Structure formats: C-alpha cells, structure tokens
Amino acid sequence: EAGVVQSPRYKIIEKKQPVAFWCNPISGHNTLYWYRQNLGQGPELLIRYENEEAVDDSQLPKDRFSAERLKGVDSTLKIQPAELGDSAVYLCASSLPGSANYGYTFGSGTRLTVV
Amino acid sequence: AQSVSQHNHHVILSEAASLELGCNYSYGGTVNLFWYVQYPGQHLQLLLKYFSGDPLVKGIKGFEAEFIKSKFSFNLRKPSVQWSDTAEYFCAVNARKYGNKLVFGAGTILRVKS
Numbered sequence A: 001e002a003g004v005v006q007s008p009r010y011k012i013i014e015k016k017q018p019v020a021f022w023c024n025p026i027s028g029h030n031t032l033y034w035y036r037q038n039l040g041q042g043p044e045l046l047i048r049y050e051n052e053e054a055v056d057d058s059q060l061p062k063d064r065f066s067a068e069r070l071k072g073v074d075s076t077l078k079i080q081p082a083e084l085g086d087s088a089v090y091l092c093a094s095s096l097p098g099s100a101n102y103g104y105t106f107g108s109g110t111r112l113t114v115v
Numbered sequence B: 001a002q003s004v005s006q007h008n009h010h011v012i013l014s015e016a017a018s019l020e021l022g023c024n025y026s027y028g029g030t031v032n033l034f035w036y037v038q039y040p041g042q043h044l045q046l047l048l049k050y051f052s053g054d055p056l057v058k059g060i061k062g063f064e065a066e067f068i069k070s071k072f073s074f075n076l077r078k079p080s081v082q083w084s085d086t087a088e089y090f091c092a093v094n095a096r097k098y099g100n101k102l103v104f105g106a107g108t109i110l111r112v113k114s
Helices: none
Strands: A005-007 A010-013 A018-026 A033-036 A045-051 A053-056 A066-069 A075-079 A088-097 A110-114 B004-006 B010-014 B020-021 B021-024 B031-038 B043-051 B057-058 B065-070 B073-078 B089-093 B110-114
Touching: A005 A066, A005 A088, A010 A018, A018 A088, A018 A110, A033 A075, A053 B020, A075 A088, A075 B020, A088 B110, B010 B020, B020 B110, B021 B031, B021 B043, B021 B089, B031 B065, B043 B057, B043 B065, B073 B089
Parallel strands: A010 A110, B010 B110
Antiparallel strands: A005 A018, A018 A075, A033 A045, A033 A088, A045 A053, A066 A075, A088 A110, B004 B021, B020 B073, B021 B073, B031 B043, B031 B089, B057 B065, B065 B073, B089 B110
C-alpha cells in the first residue's frame, strides 16, 4: 500500500505569491482531510471531504485558501496570495468512509516557507 | 470549545527510564482517543487508540495508555524507553458530538539519551 502521497515535500515562496499542494489518498479512502501544523503546535483541521463534497470547511481561511477534490480522489490545496504567517506544514490524511473513529492515515506533509 | 492539553512540551529521559505523557481533553460525551507519534523526518503514525471497553489499551512498541473518564485523561506510558523512542507524541480526540473532527494537542517532544 502506497500510503497517502503528498507533493511537494518542501516549498519556499515569496509573500504574495500563489502556491498549491497536492494529495493522493489511499485507494478506497473516500474521506480526505487537510490539516495545517504550525511550529510547536499540533495539526489543525482546515477542510474535510467526503468524496468530492467539502463537508467541513469552517476552519479554512476562505479569503486566500481554496481546495478542490474534483473526482473524489486527488485533492489540491491552494493559497493565493501567501502571507508570512502561512509558513507551516500542510498535512493530508485519509480514512475509509464511516471509519474516522479508527484514526486517519497521514501523508508526509508539505513544509511551506514564506519569505 | 473542544480542546486537548498535553502537559509537557519537552521531556528528556535516559534509556530504560519510565515514561508517562499527560493528555487531558475538554469534551463531554462519547469520545475516541488516540496517540500519534512522529519520528524525526517521518509522517504522523498511529501509536494506539481507544474507542470503548478496557480503558487500558496497548499499542505498538510497548506503549500503553489509560483512559480515565472521570479525569478526562488519556495518559501515554512506557515502562522502559529506548533511544529509538525519540520523537514527538501527539494526543488526539474526536467526538461524535463535534462531527468526529480529530483535534490534536500541541505535542510533546521526547528525547531519549543513550
């Protein structure tokens, strides 16, 4: 099993530039999550998808962040424009439908540095 | 608001010492509890989980955790740590009342000296 695949692993951009992250969940995992982990803190949920539907995006800063999961498989998370405070690790996770109780499988994350 | 508290941000132990990492949560109602571990340079991995039944749960690599409902706690323990246990440990909770959203504590960085 390939696990949750994220790319890129690292990204350095200047402030006000756009950036995008990509996630490929485990095959058959209909539920997909994007988390943000700031330095010294635990991950915080940004958005949760059930198939292609965003069922919880209450924590997503919608003025600059957007996400999509068009075919219910891969997902992209975009920031436009990026700010210095967006520097963090962006984690993708997936789980089987109805089994969020059993824990998620996380990807390796994308470490974003905004300069 | 729901929250998860981990008491120590940094813990340093010598090999063979016993470990206990504290975790408290503020939810009411039915909860599911998790400990995740992140080894240096690696992704978050599930260490153990509690849903129901025996409040003492055993995970991988000799770790265990005890759910004490009256104290809203889920502390992680290991009788004898090894250098390879050096990692960051995250407690996480989800509750059906809050849509099963997994909420993490701030993490505890454990360094084991050889």
